[in-house]
Amino acid sequence: MTQNIKTASLPGASDTYRIHPDAKKYTLRDNGFTETKSGKFQLVRILGTMVSDPHAPKLKITISKDLSDLKFSTTTENGLQPVxxxxxxxxxxYRESVEAVxxxxxxxKVLERVN
Structure with missing residues (x-):
C-alpha cells in the first residue's frame, strides 16, 4: 500500500518539504506551533529582522490535525494579501528569515526536505 505524501513549498522557492515521519503533536507544540479551535496546528512568524518593521510579511505554516496535510504561505503584515x-x-x-525558521x-524533526 503506497502512502500519499503531501508536500508544500512557498511560491517561487526551490525547496519542497513534507511533515517529518517522526513528528507527533507534542513535537509541533515543542517547536512553537499552537493548536487552533479546529484542531489544526499553526506556526506564524513575522519575517522582519527589526521589531519596528511594520511592513514585514508573515510566514504561516499549517499542519492538519491528523498530521497529513501541510501548507505554507507568506502574507502581508495584516494577513490579507499573499506576498x-x-x-x-x-x-x-525575508527569505533569510524563512530559511532560519x-x-x-x-x-x-517537524519538517523534512524532499528535494
Missing amino acids: NIYKNDKFSE FYGLLEG
Missing part, C-alpha cells in the same frame, strides 16, 4: 518573497531581491532579508523545523 511572494522569492519574486525579487528586495525581499532577500525552516532550518529550526528541520532540526526539530
Whole structure:
C-alpha cells in the first residue's frame, strides 16, 4: 500500500518539504506551533529582522490535525494579501528569515526536505 505524501513549498522557492515521519503533536507544540479551535496546528512568524518593521510579511505554516496535510504561505503584515518573497531581491532579508525558521523545523524533526 503506497502512502500519499503531501508536500508544500512557498511560491517561487526551490525547496519542497513534507511533515517529518517522526513528528507527533507534542513535537509541533515543542517547536512553537499552537493548536487552533479546529484542531489544526499553526506556526506564524513575522519575517522582519527589526521589531519596528511594520511592513514585514508573515510566514504561516499549517499542519492538519491528523498530521497529513501541510501548507505554507507568506502574507502581508495584516494577513490579507499573499506576498511572494522569492519574486525579487528586495525581499532577500525575508527569505533569510524563512530559511532560519525552516532550518529550526528541520532540526526539530517537524519538517523534512524532499528535494
